[in-house]
Amino acid sequence: MDALYPPLRPYDSGLLDVGDGNRVYWEVCGNPEGKPAVVLHGGPGAGTSPLSRRHFDPSAYRIVLFDQRGAGRSVPSITAPETDLAVNTTWHLVADMERLREHLGIERWLVFGGSWGATLALAYVETHPRRVSEMVLRGVFTVRQRELDWLYRGGAAQLYPEYWAEFLEPLPPERRDDPLAGYAELLADPRTREAAAVAWSSWEGSIGTLIPDERLRNAHREPGFALTFARAGVHYFTHGAWLEEGQLIRDAGRLAGIPGFIVQGRYDVVCPPATAYELYQAWPGARLCLVNNAGHAVTEPETLKQLRVATDEFRRSEHRA
Template identity: 45%
Template sequence: MHPVTEPHTSGRLAVGDGHELHWQIHGNPTGKPVVVLHGGPGSGSRARATRLLDPAVYRVVLFDQRGCGRSTPHAGEPEVDLSTNTTDHLVADLELLRASLDVERWLVLGGSWGAVLGLVYAQRYPERVTGLVLAGVATGRRAETDLLTRGLGEVFPRAWQEFSDFVGAPDGDLSAAYLERLVDPDPLVHLAAADAWCAWEEAMLPQTPGSLEDVVGRDRLAFARLVAHYWAHGSWLRENEVLDGCDRLAGVPGIVVQGELDLINLVGTPWLLDRAWTAGELVVVRETAHGGSAALSEAWKAAADSFR
């Protein structure tokens, strides 16, 4: 892996609706631009992501998406308004950030939710993307969120029973039921809901990069609120929108690094994307799940290195 680097430049960008994004730049100030899209939504950027990118070659842009990390307002604050936090808003923010940094075109790197956002952004602005380097890929389909909130109950029955029992909605929309509690103004209600949501995330995705064990306080609440908010609304994407839009990526090369044991594979996501995106390449890492393993990280780094 490459060394973790410190930022040499940072700042804030007003993107509308009262939101300001925190951004920072690592690596070569005159290098090839690459933007890193964090997961969640709501996980916030992490400096350790720079291990994937050669600091001598790349000008690495990290930023916190709306509502999380050092961006404001923070979704973990009381009486949060999530109405201006949608996929369309995040895509528009990304394009505004590119323009504000005077970047003509950039490489896009993202994992999990970051892969969804990267694919949507590239489909809407293909002329601004030199390539995509994705890992733990998802597409925002209902089949994926149904798997993650309900289907995996067959794999982790005890943890799912606790997750479902907390909101008493075994047959309903669990994301919506949790969201109602997560935005409740009573701290006793929303903090307990955040803990229950994150306990399920940790049970079903134990190897996810940036484990939730170190996400506490308002960051933990923001993560749970934002994931439930997006999942309850289908991520504001039409069903199969990402797969159907892959014709717009005909001139955008990319690599998808996927763990062989990633549970999202149960609904066929990486293979469906591989068939739809002819300019993309699927790399399957054996005996690896959604993330966290050295093998997956090395494969992701190698994919990024190939664009140097």
């Protein structure tokens, strides 16, 4: 954790009405006159973490965090049976980011995201490139079918067969060829919802680090976290995140002129490095750092170090709040 800045607390926060009955939790910390940066959490549905404030020099950055629709402290929760998931899509989240930017009076901001947060970052920046000063991405994920198949149809299972068996265990045998569809049914049934959510979430928590980390696995098995993480993930991934196949790589040319730093674990089993490398090739001017002693998790030491290298470098760039 030496690569992180010291813990800090928000100096401002609130709930922003973004329409459709949703209010999004947001907070700001650091320097009120600093370079604006927004952090996009993963999952989808994982919610913000105090650790995410600590990637940035608080004397130089105005650091914005928010919980995406239905996650964390945003309301209503995605886990509530009455919550309308039809108004919780990638493009709703992109629109929410624009509302938040305008609400905070920010002209341009650095966009920072990992895993699903990298997906949302790319969708946002390709839609609103003039509102972005730089990007820092980690563990790149673009929701292409091959990426979903790797994670949920047996690719990663070749490396972690024991955890894959746990992932499949709640599914009836006839549903194991299509785990996404099977989990959608389990999560819709109050009798099976919690156990299914824990099994779904535990799979990613079990394979997220180069060296298995029981603390991460246990955190993913906590029912409150798992329910949001699983329901949001299945909802988004069964719809391909409302993206055309290959869209985010196809449209990476729109990022031309936006400085970018991609930090990618060489042994990331959740989001394999091939996707980050394809994005690097398609994004004019981006830099790619392949971390040779890391997997997917943001907490791995060399990953944290390289993320700080990126934010420390970009803090010197001209900014306009």
